[in-house]
Amino acid sequence: MSKAEQTTPKENQVKIGDAEISKNDMMTINGMPLTNPRTPLILTISSILTYFLLFTFLYYIQGQAMAISAIIPVIAVGWFYGFKMGICAAILSFPINTLMYELFGIQWFPGMVKSGGGVAGTFGLIIIGAAVGRIRDLSKHLRRELYERKRVEKELKTHRDKLGEMVKLKTEELQMSNKNLKETKDHLDNIIESSLDSIIVSDSVGNVTRVNKYFLDIFGYREEEVLGKHTMEFTPMNKEGTYESTTGELIHVGKEYTDNAHAVVYKFLEEGKATNWENYYFRKDGKLVSVEQNIVCLYNNAGERTGAVAVVRDISERKRTEGELKRTKDHLDNIIESSLDGIIVGDSTGNIVRVNKSFLALIGYQIEEVLGKHIMELSITEPGTYESTTGEMVEINEDYFNDTREIIYEKLIKEGTLRNWESYYLNKNGRIVPVEQNISYLYSDSEEGDIIGSVGINRDISERRKAEKEIREAKEFLENIFRTSVDGIFITDDKGVITIVNKAVEKMLGYSKDELIGKHASELAPKGKEYKEEGMEMVKRLHDEGFVIGKERILSRKDGRLIDIEQSATFLKDKEGNLRGSMSSFRDITERKKMESKLAQSEKLKSLGELSGGVAHDFNNVLAAILGRVQLLKIQFKPPPGKHEKRKSMLDLLKSLDIIERASLDGA
The missing domain is CATH 1.10.287 (Helix Hairpins)
Known part of the structure; x- marks a missing residue:
């Protein structure tokens, strides 16, 4: 870029008459350059200096007619500054000539006034100055006109070139716009036709002007059967009755449905849109299709309603799924409410949001007294002695709370589940209820898996605790009997090895408990074939009948002495009937055997006496x-x-x- 092009606009402007033009646009007319605006002043000053020189020259050469020298500055001023300035310069020439006469010591009056030459010359100069000024003004005007014309022509050419460029650009833009518009239209048509939702376009009165392929596929119509019809003809808004749905259900369309549909339509006409409106469309075969609609009005640039477009989604599967979910929910609700275990559901902060009837029966509250409470409000929070629903008095101390905190932290918080935890709830009447709890956290479906709540299943174990107490007492009672029984009792495993013995066995056989445990039961019998056969016979009876009662046998004590016993035995089996061992009880009948021997002798004497009596x-x-x-x-x-x-x-x-x-x- 040149230096001239880099000047600021104000510095680069030259005022010619009423017009401002660029210095770069200056031109030469009739050999007169139009360049620097200071040039006329310089030339005028030069003409004045020329006047002084010429005046001096004529004075020394001729000694007369020096006043004619003033014509040079008059012409210069008239040419450079116009008509008025030319006249002014001519008028000023008279006093200037007079002054020059005085400077050169010449009597000005005779030469300027008396002779009449000075006055006439001045008038001549006025005419010359006026003529030259006028010519200059006309020339200036002509130059301006020519310049303006050329400038206008140049501007016109520039504008024409720009206009041509603009027309070309606009034409290209228009072509591109048309191309883009066509591509957009094709793209929109492709979107509409490829949409998996039905799309209906209607005019301002509701008549269908366009539908997409999916609409025709879903509802079974041909395009010519749809175009021109009113959209209401495809809905049961004005056709009450019972219809079969595509889900297989029978749908009753009554006054409530039609009133609601008309209310939605009125709201749509007022607001210009209707969102997520669930209603029904008729399929060609007369079945109802459950749909969800989003409808919006179309407007022109003047804001006038020109039609509407509706996106209609077939929600038959969703309705079927919702129906199944509702049935599943009802079924689950029924299961929850029918459960004999108390079920409690809490939110992420531990506040109760749902309980079932069994839980309310467990704690003795009404549902409105429970919902919104924190779960901890139903638990024991203070140490002390509480009456239990088992009838016992239970001591709750700090160990209970420490164990509770440890279990919750180690199991529930770390693992998200807590199984078979035995604790207590505080009943409304102040008694504590022993329960067995299974608790698990509920998580959201998000990637983070945030905790959104918890569910607890609580089983009242009051009766179990009572039964356990009874079993415990019975066990203690049986253990006491086992321990204090005068009859010997021992238990073997399924191989016949002794695992448990009581004191009576130790006393009768002379062995210690440690010596007996681990022995095979057959080792308690004396050695010998007859004793071995006797033991095998008893085992056979035990296998055949499952028990043996009152079997007389002989056992060997640790010291080798034989004792007579009377033994009863039975197998021990698990729930599946698998053999786990046996239990035997026996009593020492050695003394009884002796008595029986004496009694046998007495019986003989009695028989003899009876014989004697007969005789x-x-x-x-x-x-x-x-x-x-x-x-x-x-x-x-x-x-x-x-x-x-x-x-x-x-x-x-x-x-x-x-x-x-x-x-x-x-x-x-």
């Missing part, structure tokens, strides 16, 4: 007959009178009968 009975029967006869004879027999010898014989006979009678009585 005596038979003998008594004979004696009774004899006795009866003797007593009868004694009644009937009387000693006859007569001889002393006969009476004596009779008396001896009576004595003999007495002896027989007494003997019979003693024998009986």
